[in-house]
Amino acid sequence: MPIDTRHPREIRADIRRGKLAGITAGLGQNFVQANLAVLPRDWAYDFLVFCQRNPRPCPLLEVTDVGSAEPVGVAPGADLRTDIPKYRIYKDGALADEVTDATPYWRDDLVAFLLGCSFTFEWALLEAGIRLWHVEQGRNVAMWRTSIACRPAGRLHGPMVVSMRPIAAAELSKAVTASARFPGAHGAPVHVGDPAAIGIADLARPDWGDPQEFRPGDVPVFWACGVTPQAVALASKPPFMLTHSPGHMFITDLPNSALAAI
Amino acid sequence: MPIDTRHPREIRADIRRGKLAGITAGLGQNFVQANLAVLPRDWAYDFLVFCQRNPRPCPLLEVTDVGSAEPVGVAPGADLRTDIPKYRIYKDGALADEVTDATPYWRDDLVAFLLGCSFTFEWALLEAGIRLWHVEQGRNVAMWRTSIACRPAGRLHGPMVVSMRPIAAAELSKAVTASARFPGAHGAPVHVGDPAAIGIADLARPDWGDPQEFRPGDVPVFWACGVTPQAVALASKPPFMLTHSPGHMFITDLPNSALAAI
Numbered sequence: 001m002p003i004d005t006r007h008p009r010e011i012r013a014d015i016r017r018g019k020l021a022g023i024t025a026g027l028g029q030n031f032v033q034a035n036l037a038v039l040p041r042d043w044a045y046d047f048l049v050f051c052q053r054n055p056r057p058c059p060l061l062e063v064t065d066v067g068s069a070e071p072v073g074v075a076p077g078a079d080l081r082t083d084i085p086k087y088r089i090y091k092d093g094a095l096a097d098e099v100t101d102a103t104p105y106w107r108d109d110l111v112a113f114l115l116g117c118s119f120t121f122e123w124a125l126l127e128a129g130i131r132l133w134h135v136e137q138g139r140n141v142a143m144w145r146t147s148i149a150c151r152p153a154g155r156l157h158g159p160m161v162v163s164m165r166p167i168a169a170a171e172l173s174k175a176v177t178a179s180a181r182f183p184g185a186h187g188a189p190v191h192v193g194d195p196a197a198i199g200i201a202d203l204a205r206p207d208w209g210d211p212q213e214f215r216p217g218d219v220p221v222f223w224a225c226g227v228t229p230q231a232v233a234l235a236s237k238p239p240f241m242l243t244h245s246p247g248h249m250f251i252t253d254l255p256n257s258a259l260a261a262i
Numbered sequence: 263m264p265i266d267t268r269h270p271r272e273i274r275a276d277i278r279r280g281k282l283a284g285i286t287a288g289l290g291q292n293f294v295q296a297n298l299a300v301l302p303r304d305w306a307y308d309f310l311v312f313c314q315r316n317p318r319p320c321p322l323l324e325v326t327d328v329g330s331a332e333p334v335g336v337a338p339g340a341d342l343r344t345d346i347p348k349y350r351i352y353k354d355g356a357l358a359d360e361v362t363d364a365t366p367y368w369r370d371d372l373v374a375f376l377l378g379c380s381f382t383f384e385w386a387l388l389e390a391g392i393r394l395w396h397v398e399q400g401r402n403v404a405m406w407r408t409s410i411a412c413r414p415a416g417r418l419h420g421p422m423v424v425s426m427r428p429i430a431a432a433e434l435s436k437a438v439t440a441s442a443r444f445p446g447a448h449g450a451p452v453h454v455g456d457p458a459a460i461g462i463a464d465l466a467r468p469d470w471g472d473p474q475e476f477r478p479g480d481v482p483v484f485w486a487c488g489v490t491p492q493a494v495a496l497a498s499k500p501p502f503m504l505t506h507s508p509g510h511m512f513i514t515d516l517p518n519s520a521l522a523a524i
Contacts, residue, residue, distance in 0.1 A: 048310040049325050053335060063311050065416075073315060073413060151335060154327075180524040183445055187523065261449065261523035262442035 003029050008075065008251040012083040021085050021100065023247035030123065030256050032074070032185070033249035034061055034114035035226040036084060037233065038102075038242035041066050044111040046154030047233065051113070053151035057160050057228035059116035059184045061252070067108040074252040080112045081105075086245035093237030102242055110242070117226055117249055118163055120185035120256045121178070128178040130171050133213050140247070141165065142206035143225050147199025148190065150232060158232035161225040162190060162198070163209070166218035175221060184259040191222040198222065208246075265291050270337065270513040274345040283347050283362065285509035292385065292518050294336070294447070295511035296323055296376040297488040298346060299495065300364075300504035303328050306373040308416030312494065313375070315413035319422050319490035321378035321446045323514070329370040336514040342374045343367075348507035355499030364504055372504070379488050379511055380425055382447035382518045383440070390440040392433050395475050402509070403427065404468035405487050409461025410452065412494060420494035423487040424452060424460070425471070428480035437483055446521040453484040460484065470508075 004011055008028040014020045024033055039047055044066075051058040062071045069080040081102045089097040089105055099105070118141065122132060134141050141163045148160040167175045172192065180188035191198050203220060204211050208227060214220075230243055244250060266273055270290040276282045286295055301309055306328075313320040324333045331342040343364045351359040351367055361367070380403065384394060396403050403425045410422040429437045434454065442450035453460050465482060466473050470489060476482075492505055506512060 045307045045310070048307070048314070052310070052322050052325050060314050063314050063415075153325075177524060183523050261445050262439055 005029050008253050009077070011251055012075070012078055015085050016079070016082045018100065024085065024249045024251060025119070025247065028251040032061070032252045032254040032256055032259060033117045033119045034074070034252055035117055035229070036080060036242070036244040036250050037113045037115065037229055038080070038110050039113070039233070039238055040240055041109045041111055043155070043238045046156050047113060047229070050150070050153035050156040050232065051115070051229070053153050054160070054228070055183065056187055056190055056224035057150065057226065059186060060113060061116055061184060062114040064112040066111055069106060069112060071112065071114055071252070074114060074254050080250065084244050084248055084250050086248040088243050088245050090234060090241040090243070092239055093234045098245060105242055114250060114252070115226055115229060116182070116185035116259065118186060118223065119249070120259055121182045121223070123256050124178045124182055125175055128174050130167065130175055130178070133166055134210065140209040142210060142212050143208040143227055144200045145207050145231070150228065156232055156236050158228070158235045160190070161228040161231050162222040163225040164203070164212060164220050164222050166212050166214045167221045168215070169217050169219050172219060172221070179223065181260045181262055183261055186224045186226070189221045190224050193219060195220055267291050270515050271339070273513055274337070274340055277347050278341065278344045280362065286347065286511045286513060287381070287509065290513040294323070294514045294516040294518055294521060295379045295381045296336070296514055297379055297491070298342060298504070298506040298512050299375045299377065299491055300342070300372050301375070301495070301500055302369070302502055303371045303373055305417070305500045308418050309375060309491070309495065312412070312415035312418040313377070313491070315415055316422070316490070317445065318449055318452055318486035319412065319488065321448060322375060323378055323446060324376040326374040328373055331368060331374060333374065333376055333514070336376060336516050342512065346506050346510055346512050348510040350505050350507050352496060352503040352505070354501055355496045360507060367504055376512060376514070377488055377491060378444070378447035378521065380448060380485065381511070382521055383444045383485070385518050386440045386444055387437055390436050392429065392437055392440070394427055396427070396472065402471040404472060404474050405470040405489055406462045407469050407493070412490065418494055418498050420490070420497045422452070423490040423493050424484040425487040426465070426474060426482050426484050428474050428476045429483045430477070431479050431481050434481060434483070441485065443522045443524055445523055448486045448488070451483045452486050455481055457482055
């Protein structure tokens, strides 16, 4: 994976100018990347309560002031309408558009939410010496809807989405502790082992992403996934919702280590 | 300190019947106790964003549905109007009443917030073998308003309040790591050492609570304090606010260990 070691500020400037248009994996090495969800103020309260009730899939890093596209807490000076390579626009729960500049869709009643992303805990796993097959192969991680119900909040409800990584049994303990230190990036696994126990029928057929390859002795390990809030919000069909496009994340000024609980 | 080892459900039933009317220290050993703040729905959005932006002083454990007094997530079946020994009612930022049953003040537009409390990390410190002077002496911890500004949210703004415990220099590292594991109960200290650096003029004169006694070699260690959200909300003068009375906490069904990040 090519690594861009410049400060996120410079990388975001390139994205804003259209010079960087692809996925953000490998950009802003060691800086926190985040999922974006933008909702009208009318829906923002339900979304806040939903995140509070479901912190594993929805670790909130930032909430902008109503109408503001600047994430003051994690990237002062950034503009969430232009500093992400690609956006998705949903209307009434259906994909309506995909754009590289969300400015034309911005409104004074919008609230932007940034949520922690698996890149942070994957960095922690790699630092701990754990091999990640999909990173080595440049593939997307595998994700499933599960039978684990999220706690509903107002109009928002739905199942938890998880991502799965094959981990060598000897490394399980290290994988749990390394990721647990980052509650702001999904934290410890929500399940280890038998996929059927959380409603996953076939490890070879993920709902999103690529099937993962198991080496002898690997165990499937499941983490809460940042796709959950999008899946839940879309199932609830808000009239308007703006998100990043999958893999095209927002790069914050926070070093990954800033999210460590200990 | 007398210890009541019954399940919180039974202790709350005694509180509801008026059989237990004092402070809750020592009740529900090893179970999470929580700060209560109740605000009208109109103010609840600002309070949620404030907690997200200031997780150290305001670690949110539970938000009830609008109009509901049942904290389904942390104590199903409990009633936040009756299951706390003593309540304070504030109107326009001024103390208006102190009652043992908040039912007459309940309204359909109210939202109840439960916030983590220092009892949880003090338990972690004690388990780690760290002596706490105020616990040994049955005194209240010392608290101060600081020069650390909270990040404002909507109509809510104000300084962080901290509590201070004298810790033996040799135990500092253990005090930091033991409390850091509990981000839901204020987490790691926000400051260690020189009180002037965070705007505290005189360690002998706390803004709330009792002055603490230092033994030779003790260092002052400051943790974000659950008084912050009350102080901030009151400075912002919401028309109505209901809280627990200091020391009279809500006892949840969560064991303290459930709040550990790792």
